[in-house]
Amino acid sequence: MFGQQRCQEIRLLMTRLTNFLQSTGWFSDSQLTDILSRFNTLEIKRKEHILQEGEICKRVAYVEHGSFRTYSVDDNLHESVTHFSFEDWWVADLHSLENQTPTVYNIQAVEDSTIEVINRNDFFSLMEKYPKFKDGHIQLVRRSHAAMMNRIQEIRFKSVEERYLDLIQRQPQTLQRIPQQYIAAYLGIEPQSLSRLRKRIFDNK
Amino acid sequence: MFGQQRCQEIRLLMTRLTNFLQSTGWFSDSQLTDILSRFNTLEIKRKEHILQEGEICKRVAYVEHGSFRTYSVDDNLHESVTHFSFEDWWVADLHSLENQTPTVYNIQAVEDSTIEVINRNDFFSLMEKYPKFKDGHIQLVRRSHAAMMNRIQEIRFKSVEERYLDLIQRQPQTLQRIPQQYIAAYLGIEPQSLSRLRKRIFDNK
DNA sequence: CGATTTTTTGAATCATATCAACGTACGTGG
DNA sequence: CCACGTACGTTGATATGATTCAAAAAATCG
16 A cells, blocks of 8 residues: 555655645646646756846746745845745745736745746646645745735844744754855844854853 | 616615726626625724734725724734725735634724625635635735735835835825824834934925 | 823933954865 | 865944933824
8 A cells, every 4th residue: 555655656756846745635646747747857056046136937946955045135235035945845936926027036046956847837727727726826825925924023023133043943954054144134134243143142151 | 878887886885895896897797796795884983993913803894984004012012013004905814814813913993994894704705606706815915925025125125214205105195194103113113213203304304 | 171192302222234354164276 | 185265254343223211292082
């Protein structure tokens, strides 16, 4: 019984994406094969961009391995990191993807990474073909929305120190895998200030 | 021809909600009547809450007249305003509505207001019954998501002064209809700081 | 009109930005 | 494999903007 399942998984290529889609229980094996056939595996080198300001988002990626940062840059060349994406995250600019308007965000690999990529047309036709796929996507948008609301609350109510401690507790991998300057840009402070903050924290311990 | 249309509108009650639903062009008159029949008109007094922290969001409102603020309160009783809602806005906590989890937000009338209210079950069954109604809702969630992303960018990149000037230019009604302390809570500063900021701005002119 | 809420003003304090310089780690080509 | 250059992180001094506590002035409501 498990032997057969394992065999099935191997036939479908044992990727994190496959694993995720199977875990939802929403699709039959043939549907799974159909869905997976629309994706291509891509290797992305550290510091390479998969989306840049001004472009129109034409594809959606699923992170197999590695990490990405979504950030934007203001007139004074200050960078602000919206979020980091690790294994099993979907990565895209949903707004640009939907409306086909130029994005204001940049998405860059922080480490050498591997992603599964699907282009916009295929993504949208999957949503039309499989209602569950659409529902899943809507859920994702809703969750992103809630996460953004939450983010604003945190920025408002918590000190930078609290938010830093929260971050390294909730996502210890961030500390290990993301350079400090990007973490500073995520917290909304200058790298110098994060350096001083860390000193304060670790001296008092 | 226009006479007949006007007559039709009167039969459906000439509300902003009716107007909005008609303007989408998504529904026939009988569908419109069906949809509108699920809504009830409610009068909300200034400072009255239509949702409070800890409750589960069980209804969705459309603002006919008046204004609301969505805000949350931290442990030190500091209030942060997420956004203001005026005429023709949908008002609800989408996250609590969807997941039936307790909300962390409060929604309060800033002025004496009139809203059209639909309860959760009716709202969801309308989404199942009319695909266009569901699409419209998804669009709304997506737009809210983009607005929140944008909000974070603004907080990061713009000074409080810039954001204040942006606000009163983009939504002059805010300045007229919303008390200053709530505007301060929207900008993320203390009322005292906004008062000083305003003095600085108007002295330099 | 009086009572309550809202806004303004003052002084002291705190956190972060900024400019500048120095140390350290990293990986790339010789 | 080492040396060099570049990118990254640390530290110092100073400046700026917002907070806090306190209290007065102004506006609003019943």
